[in-house]
Amino acid sequence: MINDAAVLTEKLDRIYKIRGPRRKDDPRELVALDGVNLEIKRGELFGLLGPNGAGKTTLIKILSTLLLPTRGRVVVDGFDVVKDFGEIRRRISMVSGGETSGYGLLTVEENLWMFARFYGLDSAVALRRINDLLHLLGIGDRKRTKISDLSTGLRQKMNFVRGFICDPGVIFLDEPTLGLDVTAARDVRAFVKNWMLEHPERTILLTTHYMAEADELCDRLAIIDNGKVLACDTPHNLKRRLQREAVFKLKVGPIGPKPCKEEMLESVPGVRQVSIVEHSSGTELSLILEREEVLSGVLTHLGRRGSKLISLEKREPTLEDVFIDLVGRGLNVDTSRRGKETP
Amino acid sequence: MNDTGIYKAKGFQLFWRTAWARAYPRIVGTFRERSWLFFETLLPVLGTAAYVFVYRAINAPPDYTGFVVVGGAMIAFWLNILWNMASQLYWDKDMGNLELYIISPGPVMAILMGMAIGGLVMSGTRALIILTVSTFLFGVTYQTGSLPLLGAVFLVTMAALYGMGMMFASLFLVSGREAWHISNLLQEPVYLVSGFYFPVKAIGFWGAAAASLIPLTLGLDAIRQLLFTGDPTLGFLPVGMELGILAVLAVIFINGARLALARLEEIGRREGRLIERRR
Numbered sequence A: 001m002i003n004d005a006a007v008l009t010e011k012l013d014r015i016y017k018i019r020g021p022r023r024k025d026d027p028r029e030l031v032a033l034d035g036v037n038l039e040i041k042r043g044e045l046f047g048l049l050g051p052n053g054a055g056k057t058t059l060i061k062i063l064s065t066l067l068l069p070t071r072g073r074v075v076v077d078g079f080d081v082v083k084d085f086g087e088i089r090r091r092i093s094m095v096s097g098g099e100t101s102g103y104g105l106l107t108v109e110e111n112l113w114m115f116a117r118f119y120g121l122d123s124a125v126a127l128r129r130i131n132d133l134l135h136l137l138g139i140g141d142r143k144r145t146k147i148s149d150l151s152t153g154l155r156q157k158m159n160f161v162r163g164f165i166c167d168p169g170v171i172f173l174d175e176p177t178l179g180l181d182v183t184a185a186r187d188v189r190a191f192v193k194n195w196m197l198e199h200p201e202r203t204i205l206l207t208t209h210y211m212a213e214a215d216e217l218c219d220r221l222a223i224i225d226n227g228k229v230l231a232c233d234t235p236h237n238l239k240r241r242l243q244r245e246a247v248f249k250l251k252v253g254p255i256g257p258k259p260c261k262e263e264m265l266e267s268v269p270g271v272r273q274v275s276i277v278e279h280s281s282g283t284e285l286s287l288i289l290e291r292e293e294v295l296s297g298v299l300t301h302l303g304r305r306g307s308k309l310i311s312l313e314k315r316e317p318t319l320e321d322v323f324i325d326l327v328g329r330g331l332n333v334d335t336s337r338r339g340k341e342t343p
Numbered sequence B: 001m002n003d004t005g006i007y008k009a010k011g012f013q014l015f016w017r018t019a020w021a022r023a024y025p026r027i028v029g030t031f032r033e034r035s036w037l038f039f040e041t042l043l044p045v046l047g048t049a050a051y052v053f054v055y056r057a058i059n060a061p062p063d064y065t066g067f068v069v070v071g072g073a074m075i076a077f078w079l080n081i082l083w084n085m086a087s088q089l090y091w092d093k094d095m096g097n098l099e100l101y102i103i104s105p106g107p108v109m110a111i112l113m114g115m116a117i118g119g120l121v122m123s124g125t126r127a128l129i130i131l132t133v134s135t136f137l138f139g140v141t142y143q144t145g146s147l148p149l150l151g152a153v154f155l156v157t158m159a160a161l162y163g164m165g166m167m168f169a170s171l172f173l174v175s176g177r178e179a180w181h182i183s184n185l186l187q188e189p190v191y192l193v194s195g196f197y198f199p200v201k202a203i204g205f206w207g208a209a210a211a212s213l214i215p216l217t218l219g220l221d222a223i224r225q226l227l228f229t230g231d232p233t234l235g236f237l238p239v240g241m242e243l244g245i246l247a248v249l250a251v252i253f254i255n256g257a258r259l260a261l262a263r264l265e266e267i268g269r270r271e272g273r274l275i276e277r278r279r
């Protein structure tokens, strides 16, 4: 039933035509979304998790009526994105990480007021909400700062406020914590969680690279790569998929031949997935093994190649491991570091 | 379903709220940073002075000084159309504002209207300063038969001119960087054909008729006829007719802007041009 879904996509494809300089046999088209079926219920905080170029932003832009689907049906809050985009626009808002919107000459308050008026808010209501929201995000004292004088983090918090002033039914957050330090990112996440608690009828769709963020915030997640949804479930259920497998993280020294993923998958039976990340201090391997006993095979293999083991850790499966299991590679180094730092 | 308990205007009220909100940064910008005032009024005054001295040297009728002064002031509006209105949406796209304008329920036409209102306030201030300074410098005297008619001509001229600016803004949006060159290309020739510094009649009937596509041409001509009644033969067409043509132009340009915008939004959504960044 459509009415229960805040967002519904059916067999959604988006193909970009490549314009500009191109060599003869370069492709003319790029498939950014490929048969995406998603249903996000009203009241859900839903996450899209995927590497660079997976199609997350493309999906958000389609849902926020900035881009048309190439094929398939897309419904937001009960309205079709192709035909009823006007209705959708009254019900949504969007905040993207690293946004540089607004006019530098205006103060934070003036800038937010301007956007609030585009949604038809009364001036007094807008100013009151701006004040409240700025305080909630801990930047109440920055109301009169010109936005050209804001740091990246402060600016992003201001953008955040902008997204919530009009109290949208569905809000799209595209990497909302991009470029924020640990504390600021935590403020923003706390704000999102609180907002969902206080407005149980509202829906949030957020994209992120940060596994810990997705794990902490989202009711449900879709893991997306290359324009395809690979899995869609609660973080808990996603991790449970790996329950029977054994997940290890090990580190080998910088000297000697680097471990090779293909070789390991081939020559050690029982290795389901490996992701290898190079650090200056050595190489980190995330291993998903079919059984714990496979580990000895891995160690023998590494020893034979001359790698020196530095540390070994058995872990509960994290979303990162789910991701590695599905996609065959990790997200990126920053992600795993970030995951550890954030509480 | 999503009754938020917050009142949100619709229709006409939303249109005006959006337009004024978008005009706000322009107006604030005009008065918050006044450094522009010096350069953007001094240069036009100098340009005006050059023509005034030429006309005096060749013993042109004294009304010509007034013609030049009024023309010099009106240039402020033309520059505003070319350098602010026309490329504004394009810059807004670059800054990431356009996306937010489009997905907000406030109509993009209202955004354009807001830019026009802001631009009018800004250029109006500028024009007024140029006019006052040069009137004082060159000792121009005006005669006005009908102030209401003068007001009407000015308003309709501005409606047509800014309607044209709104249309340019939509068209420039897809053209991108070339827009800048078009602006450059239009600046000087328009000085010439619109008769900023001389009566447009001087370029001949068909020349003037073609130049009349740019609303400033007829607007300026009508304003001059109303301000300087010394030599009525200098006017191109009767004021009433000019007013009528300007009104038609206003309707055409504003509707043109509306259609262009709708069309471009559709193309933009299909081809992904609303979301791309060039820098």
Ligand SMILES: Nc1ncnc2c1ncn2[C@@H]1O[C@H](COP(=O)(O)OP(=O)(O)OP(=O)(O)O)[C@@H](O)[C@H]1O
Binding pocket: A016, A017, A018, A030, A031, A032, A050, A051, A052, A053, A054, A055, A056, A057, A058, A059, B272, B273, B275, B276
């Ligand atoms: N306007 C466009 N024209 C052509 N191709 C595009 C356009 N926008 C995005 N793409 C391509 O579509 C694919 C998906 O891009 P998208 O921005 O949706 O990824 P993403 O998941 O948001 O990545 P990131 O994590 O880097 O933000 C990429 O290969 C990208 O290069």
Ligand SMILES: [Mg+2]
Binding pocket: A056, A057, A058, A174
């Ligand atoms: Mg993205």
